[in-house]
Amino acid sequence: MQTLEIDKMNTTERLQVMEVLWDAITHEKSEPKSPEWHCGVLKARKEIIASGKGEFLSLKELKSRHNR
Helix, strand or coil: CCHHHHHHCCHHHHHHHHHHHHHHHHCCCCCCCCCHHHHHHHHHHHHHHHCCCCCCCCHHHHHHHHCC
16 A cells, blocks of 8 residues: 555554554564664663652653643
């Protein structure tokens, strides 16, 4: 499927394609491998938490910050 074909779809059609793709992915026998950069991000976050500088937010607080 080409990007041009996707651009011609309406929102409902795009969501239907996404559902089919997601269903196909969730039924695969093996988990996809995480990109290498994920390891670096997780390591940095663990270091922040270990240093006592980690900040934890509720979902409500996070949404409030995002909507500013």
